[in-house]
Amino acid sequence: MHLNIAVLEGDGIGPEVVAQSIKCLRSVEETFGHSFTFKKGLIGASAIKKTGNPLPKETLDLCKKADATLFGALGLPEYDDNPKAKVWPEQGLLRLRKELGLFANIRPVKVFPSLVKQSPLPKASVQNTDLVIFRELSGGIYYGDKSISEDQSSATDTCTYTEAEISRITHLAFKSARSRKKKVTLVDKANVLETSRLWRRVVRSISESYPDVVLECLFIDNAAVQMILNPSQFDVILTDNMFGDILSDQGSVIAGSIGLLPSASVGLEHAMFEPIHGSYPDAKGKNIANPVASILSMAMLLQHFKMNEESDAVVAAVLKSFAKKIVTPDILGSSKYGTNYVGDFIADNIM
Amino acid sequence: MHLNIAVLEGDGIGPEVVAQSIKCLRSVEETFGHSFTFKKGLIGASAIKKTGNPLPKETLDLCKKADATLFGALGLPEYDDNPKAKVWPEQGLLRLRKELGLFANIRPVKVFPSLVKQSPLPKASVQNTDLVIFRELSGGIYYGDKSISEDQSSATDTCTYTEAEISRITHLAFKSARSRKKKVTLVDKANVLETSRLWRRVVRSISESYPDVVLECLFIDNAAVQMILNPSQFDVILTDNMFGDILSDQGSVIAGSIGLLPSASVGLEHAMFEPIHGSYPDAKGKNIANPVASILSMAMLLQHFKMNEESDAVVAAVLKSFAKKIVTPDILGSSKYGTNYVGDFIADNIM
Numbered sequence A, B: 001m002h003l004n005i006a007v008l009e010g011d012g013i014g015p016e017v018v019a020q021s022i023k024c025l026r027s028v029e030e031t032f033g034h035s036f037t038f039k040k041g042l043i044g045a046s047a048i049k050k051t052g053n054p055l056p057k058e059t060l061d062l063c064k065k066a067d068a069t070l071f072g073a074l075g076l077p078e079y080d081d082n083p084k085a086k087v088w089p090e091q092g093l094l095r096l097r098k099e100l101g102l103f104a105n106i107r108p109v110k111v112f113p114s115l116v117k118q119s120p121l122p123k124a125s126v127q128n129t130d131l132v133i134f135r136e137l138s139g140g141i142y143y144g145d146k147s148i149s150e151d152q153s154s155a156t157d158t159c160t161y162t163e164a165e166i167s168r169i170t171h172l173a174f175k176s177a178r179s180r181k182k183k184v185t186l187v188d189k190a191n192v193l194e195t196s197r198l199w200r201r202v203v204r205s206i207s208e209s210y211p212d213v214v215l216e217c218l219f220i221d222n223a224a225v226q227m228i229l230n231p232s233q234f235d236v237i238l239t240d241n242m243f244g245d246i247l248s249d250q251g252s253v254i255a256g257s258i259g260l261l262p263s264a265s266v267g268l269e270h271a272m273f274e275p276i277h278g279s280y281p282d283a284k285g286k287n288i289a290n291p292v293a294s295i296l297s298m299a300m301l302l303q304h305f306k307m308n309e310e311s312d313a314v315v316a317a318v319l320k321s322f323a324k325k326i327v328t329p330d331i332l333g334s335s336k337y338g339t340n341y342v343g344d345f346i347a348d349n350i351m
């Protein structure tokens, strides 16, 4: 198979981790006889610095033409700490998700048996965790009207959801549950929010077409507790953009390191694959960033194109790195292996 | 001292836990020579069932006239599961907070040494936890305009904050930090939300008047991770209504049970004291609900009226119950002590 892959390294550790995924894709090419081409585009702080724009038109065009996009990470504290900035890195990612129509962000949280003891949570509750979060990615308060009063003394964000937006991701979530443990948990705040009440109504009505799947509803405050106390109760979690952002980062605690969790962002025409971690500017260039989240995101890319054998081979190589303790310091504090070495090991073991 | 206390038991386990706090207040009266009068008001599902209104006018008047309000818990699943309901229990609480001008919800999260091993989190990270969350309580997306389109296919919630709303709670938070570990952590999502950027600007500018207090900013997704991985890094957490709801429930995981965490909701004229737990309808009438969150909320009430010795005596009695393992089953699964027995023990030990 031939794939054109757009590569957006972004900021901080983005370039370092994406480099490992590309190494692994080269190895997949060789082992399985595929051909991948990579074209890089600017995004985030690096794009602002070079072009003034966190998502230059060339980058958007590149992603639109590509078969899929591999994304690193973005963000730099100098922008966070400047509340008067007119442009900041995250705008690039948010606009890209919207322009590509990536409405579902799929975030699996699985505890690898060899890493169970890495989790700070009790073994009993984490070892059976195998859940996937379906986070709505192109609507909600992320994209609603925003405003600030002229005298700068009052600000507003708007959260809007339509039945159509809720419906398309709900079907994805229920279809996924069908091939899994047959349970969907809708997370919302229906005792406060009108949008949550719309979610409940739409999801409940769609659930009737999936009689083999159980639907459960949880308030976000309770869900944030349950994710820690008893994550193995979940199968598919379905939620909006903001709640999904919070819950899925929390999921990283279960797995033992945020450097392990991949995600796929999909729409009708495009797909992008991105680790859930951020750009960790403090770690940049130190060769300590964990490349596994990026590599597993790349494995989701392969799966997206039905290269299941290839995807399994990548995951197997990652598991081998865990078994041999060829891991970065976030996993074993005392580890002497760097980003590059771990990437090489995994690439060499794709077979 | 004489205090008129409005008592809103609410739903589920509300009446059972509040009854224990009243027992303890009777004991405080006797031991310290005060006089408290209690007047009950309806709220939540029980109020809807009797009057059709989750916050009857009499209840609101009662709370306005009282020196303080002691609140139990509210909510019933039959309302959550009916997205077309026009009235639901939580509306009563939300309206009450607004009408009483309770703009700051103060939620301390402390790990009691005798309960450290109750926490599912690693001892090292929890044992030094002593943080307090200042959650803005009368603004944000909880109270902004809400609407649903005529054909019911689209819904909107609005989140608005003004400088004045942010400013008053920020001063409370910084004052509290001054008498504590001198650090305030603002939790927001300034890389996405306009309201968060206003929070950052206002809080940063106010922080200049508190040069002895360090200000730190964290995104909510990261904060949700840090609350679990390393809660002892926090001193005072300052955040908006929605993020505060999620973070403080998460805090209960640190403490080992949501049945332990109290809160005070304060404004310029009124104050209300409420456990952070919900109404747990499944536990209703079983004599298993933990009364400690309600009793510690009542201790915050005493402190609010500068009855520090009295408040300390209540906390000491609670600690004695922990030391003697006179606790409900949420703390020790095998515990044979019920809500009433624990309440009696604590009341008897206020001295």
Ligand SMILES: CC(C)[C@H](C(=O)O)[C@@H](O)C(=O)O
Residues within 6 Å of the ligand: A074, A075, A090, A093, A094, A245, A276, B191, B192, B221
């Ligand atoms: C960088 C930020 C805008 C982004 C988000 O909130 O969606 C990130 O936290 C994520 O989860 O991908």
Ligand SMILES: CC(C)[C@H](C(=O)O)[C@@H](O)C(=O)O
Residues within 6 Å of the ligand: A191, A192, A221, B074, B075, B090, B093, B094, B245, B276
């Ligand atoms: C009952 C509900 C409306 C309430 C809230 O979200 O504020 C509760 O969760 C709380 O934290 O006091």
